[in-house]
Amino acid sequence: MKRGILFQVKNLSVGYFENIIAKDISFNLFPGEIVSLMGPNGSGKSTLLKTLSGLLPLIKGDILLLGKNIKSYSKKDLSKMISLVLTERPPLQYLSVKEVIALGRYPHTSFWGTLKKEDSDYIDDTISLLKLDSLKDRFFEELSDGQKQKVLIARAVVQDTPLIFLDEPTSFLDIPGKIEFFHFLKIFSKQKKKTIIFSSHDWELCLKYSHTLLFFEKGKSVKMATPEDFLLSKEHHSLLVRENFLPEKIKQSSDVYPNINLQIGDLREKNWVIQALKKRDFFPNKKSFEIKKDGDFTLHSEGKLLIESPTLDKIFEKLEES
């Protein structure tokens, strides 16, 4: 199954005026994909999100949305494709949570902004999806920072766009709130085929829940990879993995995928590969595969070597094709 590319970024440099903050950014996004931006403060994550959503002019490179240059979209058309949550929280007086969320329907309403039945339904669904029922009639200004953040996320969800950009959506949430939020992202993007890009400083959760990782370092080019490849490569290992960070409890690969046989010695590495497989939702039922790690990864099927690669990226691509 080959999926259509939704969003394409080619050799992009972003920054303010002539001052380039992050450069050499290239990636493709598919429907239902979760991408996380990681890196220290001031490395250009927010700048990238603002540039991608058209709030900042790009310095170099191209952004294609459904194959068309993003510059050729009108503001109105773009607002039906991309929704946004920024770190700024507007000082809204005397607006209830529900009214703030309803503002997200703006691109879909007509001249007087009257909400139709389907608009109201969508808003109500989103409110219960994000568990905001108990807050919906309260005034926005009375909420805590974390609650405000959730309301603004709901506002973006209600905008009903295939792409959602979130700038540090979890910065004000408590730990259970963070886990709950990431869980919501996973289910939501899978069910509604939404593509989500977000920046975050919650390493563990980013690695666990995102399909793709963009890693920002000050003054260096932006690196992109599958999170598990980051973990597996020695180069970034020390950068990312803290002392006692380990993914979920260890399972036999055969428990999850009867047709994929993993022959990886290191239990930790094996576990990351399983995690990556699980996220991708591969259910090969005709052929059986074998993934080996002996220095590089190799993918075998029925005794034949399909591909040999140092990263899981290529392995997955091949798997998907087969």
Next chain:
Amino acid sequence: MVKLRNKRTLLFALFGIIFLCLSLCVLLRGPIKISLHQLFSHFFNNLSEPLITDVIREIRVPKTLTAIFAGASLATSGLLMQTFFQNPLAGPFILGIQSGSSLGVALWVLGLKFLPFELTSIFHKFGITFSAMSGGLLILIILFLFSLKIKGKLILLIFGLLFSYISSGLINILSLLSEANELKNFFLWSQGSFQRVSFNELPMFCTISLFGLLSSLTLIRPLNLMLLGDNYARSSGLSPEKMKFLLIILTAILAGLVTSFCGPVAFLGVLVPHMARKIFGTGDHKVLIPSVMLIGASLALFSELISSLSDQVTLPLNAILGLIGIPVLFVFLWRGRKSEAFQ
């Protein structure tokens, strides 16, 4: 939700009744006594004594309609400015828009004699309106440019204050160069009054005001979005620049029009939006704009009524509005001191 809507309808009905009662009071109240019966027979039967007809036609109706439209226009312009600057302290008087208009009018009225030719009176009146609007527009544009660079909410207020000083300084210098007669005219104008729009000028005043009010009604949807700030507005498909341009023009028309005809009427603009938000319990412009118009008109009628309570003297409008407005404003500021909106 149903309950809430009912509550709002009830409030609208209540204020509608208050508004009608106040209009009636202003029509009836004055040095010459007019009874309810005389008023109705004037409007519905066209049968009444010539004196009463004249008083109603030439004085009471213009006064009432002026108060209604001036109140609604000022309150609406205040609301538009508060949304525009994302600043609950904004208003045409406080930010010096009306000072700008005053300066424009002063330049026109006091500088007219330097013109090499005589103007007809209708041209003269039109000149006053136009100079008031341009003066207000100028200050608005300067304020807008400042607000791009400076984020503090109180700073904007201080700028407004400084503009008021500058314009009153210039007006003082201008008045030294003027004759007593012109000076008196200008002084009377600067006190604020709803009684100076004549029956002949009424159609022009009401038409421009109505145009401004109706235009602001068409902006309900984008105005709500503006509350979220420029970035969110842009990502929802709105052009904040275009919207701000429209709002500047509209505010200048509304505030400039009222200032040119009624003088710099104080505090109404900043006060009424707060009252409307508090009373109707919402920041949604769909409710706010109509309620601001209704409350603004009612407050203008009320202060007009107070100012003409005594048969001997008419109290200055600005003094009354100041006495009502400042304490109420103080309470709002005190209550809102912890709110993020004021930081």
